Amino acid sequence: MKRYGSSLAMTIAASVLLACAVPATAQTDMSFDVNVTLSKKAAAKLAADKERIVVFASYYGDPKRSAEKHANEVGQIDLTPQDEEVEIAGTAGHAHVSGAKVDAKRLDWLAGPANVNVNIASARKSSPDNLLSCDFIDGSLSDVQRKPVTLHCGLIEEHVDTKLKP
Template sequence: MRLTLRRYSLWVLFMVVAAGNGQAAQTRPLPDLQIRVLLSPDARQTLVQGREGITVAADWYGEPNARHQSDADESGQIDMGRSELNLPSEGGTARFTPAAINSKRLGWLKEGLRVNINVYSARRHWPDNILNCEMADGPLAGLARKPVTLRCSLISELAG
């Protein structure tokens, strides 16, 4: 009886610690992320003339822990949400806050939150994207340490 009680006590202790770790991951404050968009002179001129904006998109995701493998999407990741911010034709800095992140799923992640950043023209003047921009992808903790600079040029500049 005493051995069974000890096993049960250890099991309960393990479950409390495991639940506490998941809760800690959910309540840990997430940092803001700043993305600075720099345009080539031709890209800036074309966007300004066309009164076209710039969209900066953040796709939040993470690798599932063992318990949530079945919740992963077709790419094997947990979708944590998407944010889009618009910048003026001249570029500038997009500031993402954790508000769009599905915080209920933070405990589902194996190694923490990751983010994929893409930049493209807002498609208000032209029906298709006209920008060729760098992208960023990695752990939020690493990318949020300092503003991330992404450079953009016109797609047509690549042909020239």
Template sequence: MIGDRFSKLRAHACTLASGGFLSVAVLSMLPVPAHANDANLAFGFKLRLSEKAAAKLKSAHETITVWASFYGEPTREGEKHTDELGMVDLGKESFELPGQPGVVHITGKNAGGMKLKWVKGQPSVNVNLYTSRKSSGENLIECDLIDGEVKKVQAKPITVNCFLIGEHLESKSFP
């Protein structure tokens, strides 16, 4: 079933998305492989840019920073390992992408591990995208937000839309 779904996605990867957003050809949309940590925290999502955002990032030679923070609600033992928000920090992952649409893979390789024993239930992730500030001291884009249980993020395809700040498009939150 998963193979069929990804085959269909691959077959339609060159189609332009509707609604004024640009898309790119995706050579592989296979699931991200599991890593050698206690839980598979890896996932992927599609990144789309509005036409204005794509043009601005291209002309400014600007990149996009992806910042993923894994966290969880503490167990009794985990309460002594919480951050300022009262959550257990399971690790972070950050990297730069070209300022263009594509498929983003979060590996989760720096998250989880032994800290998972301090978390009740499922670990969660918060993903933010913003410009890397190579051309301007200010962030130029606003993007949909991913914030929720990793298993829910892994369960369905997510498309994160980004647009220029001030374009007056409404952002969404996933899952």
């Protein structure tokens, strides 16, 4: 008597294989979230000046040997031709960085994971100068994607200690 696998067993096996496959969109998801907080003085100044906040993100990584010719002056691959900018209210809050400016073709040039650098400044609507001194991010994108990172800002004149956040 021949034994044939049941259709249920075959369906389960197919489901397991599909679950193990990584969809292409997951491989190129470059988005993450940042929470911005303000010192009392910074919050008061931005509110008085009706100023907004800008989160700047740039993506980069180390090149494969075969892609070294594409590296920038510091030996890295720029994944964004220009920073992605996300403007939020001057009252601080949540910023979603979509990663939409990442050149996905350049991901193939990386020897390892993508990194991200995030800086924050005032939007310069009320003054030509930046008013804020803020924590920043410079490291592995996957670390930043795990959960929203909180970056704290104060006025430059407050001389706040800024911190590198993971």
